[in-house]
Amino acid sequence: MSDTHPIETDDAPSGDNPYSQGVRTDGTLYVSGYGPVDPKTDEPVDGDIRSQTEQVLENVAAVVAAAGGDGLTDVVKVTVYLTDLETYDRVNEAYGECFEDDPPARVCVEVSRLPGDVRVEMDAIASLD
Template sequence: MSDKTPISTDGAPSNDNPYSQGVRAGETLYVSGYGPVDPESGEAVEGDIEDQTERVLENIAAVVDEAGGDGLADVVKVTVYLTDLADYERVNEAYGAQFGDEPPARVCVEVSRLPEDVRVEMDATAYLGAQ
């Protein structure tokens, strides 16, 4: 039997696509990619790239919390997808403010387009072993 559990929460956006918001496999949580979508309205948030980055990280934290973790504190790896690398420094500022002195490992790539034409999306891996 597999030690794999899908994670679902109202604290992060959901849709009808065939994927889980997150999947816990043992002590590791894999969080699906999230754009800056408000989970209540289902719409991308208005505002600058910093506001959008904060919303993305709130969505990731909600999935980690639902899996029994401690929000962003348990995130060990993030992949950042940007549609314009000119936003890189501003995203870094907002991202750094959320993670503080012990940020996770990270990759950042520029992509041609993201769902719903948002400017930023992130996925994450969290370690929940200390729970």
């Protein structure tokens, strides 16, 4: 049986919803979906889709670091949720800068709506071995 541990950090938004920011089981970390929410204010950041994408990835990196990882370098899979695929290229620019070397596997889907009416959300899987 696997050894499962919830991950919690003040460096990523937590909100008041009943979920863990991440769950580590053995050497794998499952990071919950994050929108462009500033963990200090629990409010979405202002700005264009690029700056919002950067905030999302900062949130994911914070959870990975809290689990003992090296931030985004440990991420092996990302799912990107966009409310408008017209923003795909700008999201991809910011995403590509964060994953310059050995980018993880990825899925990107357009959705009709995201919590908080944000325009981008991502979840991730990281390998912490």
